[in-house]
Amino acid sequence: MIEAKHISKSFVKYEKEKGLIGMIKGFVNAKKVIKKAVDNVSFTIQEGEVIGYIGANGAGKSTTIKMLTGILTPTSGEILVDGIIPYKDRVRNARNIGVVFGQRTQLWWDLPLVESFSILKEIYQVSNEDYKARMEMFEDVLQLSEFIKSPVRTLSLGQRMRADIAASLLHNPKVLYLDEPTIGLDVNAKLKMRQAIKTMNKTFKTTVILTTHDLDDIEELCNRILIIDNGKIIYDGALSDIKTKYGSDTKVSFVLKEAWTDFVDLAHLMEVDPKDIIVKVDEDKLEIGFDKRILSVAHVAQVIMKNYEVTDLKIMETDIESIVSRIYNEGKVNVSND
Amino acid sequence: MKRYFEIYLKFLAQHLKRMLQYRSDFLIGAGSFLFIQASGILFMVLIFQQIPDLNGWSLTEMMFLYGYFQLPRGIDHLLTDNIWLIPTKVRRGEIDRYLLRPINPLFQLVIERFQIEAFGELIVGVALMIYTIPLLNIDLTVWTVLLGLLFIILGSLIYTSIKLITASIGFWVINSMPIMTTVYNIADFSKYPTTIFPKVIQYTVTYLIPFAFVSFLPATALLNRSNGLEILLGSVIAVSVLSIAAYRLWVLGLKSYQSVGS
Numbered sequence: 001m002i003e004a005k006h007i008s009k010s011f012v013k014y015e016k017e018k019g020l021i022g023m024i025k026g027f028v029n030a031k032k033v034i035k036k037a038v039d040n041v042s043f044t045i046q047e048g049e050v051i052g053y054i055g056a057n058g059a060g061k062s063t064t065i066k067m068l069t070g071i072l073t074p075t076s077g078e079i080l081v082d083g084i085i086p087y088k089d090r091v092r093n094a095r096n097i098g099v100v101f102g103q104r105t106q107l108w109w110d111l112p113l114v115e116s117f118s119i120l121k122e123i124y125q126v127s128n129e130d131y132k133a134r135m136e137m138f139e140d141v142l143q144l145s146e147f148i149k150s151p152v153r154t155l156s157l158g159q160r161m162r163a164d165i166a167a168s169l170l171h172n173p174k175v176l177y178l179d180e181p182t183i184g185l186d187v188n189a190k191l192k193m194r195q196a197i198k199t200m201n202k203t204f205k206t207t208v209i210l211t212t213h214d215l216d217d218i219e220e221l222c223n224r225i226l227i228i229d230n231g232k233i234i235y236d237g238a239l240s241d242i243k244t245k246y247g248s249d250t251k252v253s254f255v256l257k258e259a260w261t262d263f264v265d266l267a268h269l270m271e272v273d274p275k276d277i278i279v280k281v282d283e284d285k286l287e288i289g290f291d292k293r294i295l296s297v298a299h300v301a302q303v304i305m306k307n308y309e310v311t312d313l314k315i316m317e318t319d320i321e322s323i324v325s326r327i328y329n330e331g332k333v334n335v336s337n338d
Numbered sequence: 339m340k341r342y343f344e345i346y347l348k349f350l351a352q353h354l355k356r357m358l359q360y361r362s363d364f365l366i367g368a369g370s371f372l373f374i375q376a377s378g379i380l381f382m383v384l385i386f387q388q389i390p391d392l393n394g395w396s397l398t399e400m401m402f403l404y405g406y407f408q409l410p411r412g413i414d415h416l417l418t419d420n421i422w423l424i425p426t427k428v429r430r431g432e433i434d435r436y437l438l439r440p441i442n443p444l445f446q447l448v449i450e451r452f453q454i455e456a457f458g459e460l461i462v463g464v465a466l467m468i469y470t471i472p473l474l475n476i477d478l479t480v481w482t483v484l485l486g487l488l489f490i491i492l493g494s495l496i497y498t499s500i501k502l503i504t505a506s507i508g509f510w511v512i513n514s515m516p517i518m519t520t521v522y523n524i525a526d527f528s529k530y531p532t533t534i535f536p537k538v539i540q541y542t543v544t545y546l547i548p549f550a551f552v553s554f555l556p557a558t559a560l561l562n563r564s565n566g567l568e569i570l571l572g573s574v575i576a577v578s579v580l581s582i583a584a585y586r587l588w589v590l591g592l593k594s595y596q597s598v599g600s
Contacts, residue, residue, distance in 0.1 A: 123341075
């Protein structure tokens, strides 16, 4: 569905020196600085995939999305979206895509929501039946009717985002680009957004590309992630792969009935090398860290519960958030997935 | 084409609905424009108390010219005022949204706003027409009425094109507002017979920034002071050149926006 081949995007900036003399110098002979926002990025996305595109602020996410949607022309490289070069054949591409920029509405500020929809219906030439069917579906998932008669400017952020995503899906696009669709939303609104995305993806095989800082979005929605850092893709693969590489660190914490005082060699009890487990003790709290590939949670729990009276137990797997921050810091990932 | 027309009608209906909803906004907007116009007319009347005519133009003729000037200006103001916002939208990255929909970006931009203040200009224009035409030596034949209406449409297009040209400069220049207002203000010369101004100005508003075709030259044609066909031909040429240039520049601006980003 989407193919990006060695795309780069550079922006030219003029560096100015400080002070009056610097200003005059800059006016006469400004120093050109070329910043590569996206640097030789390639990927292929199949129909129906839900891709999480993640990276720190300024890593190049939005620039990539803008190139895919046809707003920006790449400095070099080539993009094909459903056989169309988006920046060359912008109008034809626009028919195939839906776009939501979380920070900025695509709706008409002063028009009542229902009018915005009826104008979009006209713009994308959606048939009456399709329009009715989709509005009913949106109503099911997003509950728009409570505010559909209000002008967009009076909607709350959560309502506006629900409206925006419905608007982006009205013409049943083949590809849906979501640039931080859940930013600033409360838990409930986030759930609704995710539900709508899931429903659309399941029903119509809509390909979804999602940038987000909310890792729950990714865990909930995406089967594959692309991580971009400094304009370069540093990871492209399944979420599960990255989780097996980084996510096998597990902690189990126990709350014991009495404080742990006998200092037994737990490694010995569990029949592992002492350096394979990390034990932390704080009076009645006992925390054991280990690698899931060496020890199982069940085994650890069993050993402890056989020897002590346990009142509470909690299993903590590494969350995607800490994995991603580790990858950001390491810069390059080597997960063999081919 | 039909799709564009239907979209336009939908927007128009919404704009009118809002106008009725916010009646006081409309009255204040149109009222203040009416006031500005009225003071312009008053100023003219005062001057004509001192002089019998201005370079061969009587007070009534001057008022006709003044009123006729308001009509294309009002139409342009009413329908395409959003063009003024192009530089701002470029700076804020708001052009993006027009590039995401499968219809003409300029069309999307223009239909977003309907500047109801313009009714102030249109009311003054129509009122002055009604008042001055019976007093003047104008034969109300089908030809003159047609010519008059044609000139109004062409005049609005001149306005819109010049506005689009200056606004599109905003794609390359961060603060293009001064250029826009300066050029727009040159139009004011066309409120008066351009023959009263120095040659430089006459040539400028006829050939360079052809605001003279908005009202002064058409008015001479309608008042039988010049050859209507010649002026019409000139106006058609001016509109063709300007509108093509303006649209090209806008498209070029969009291209640069797409390659430079915001």
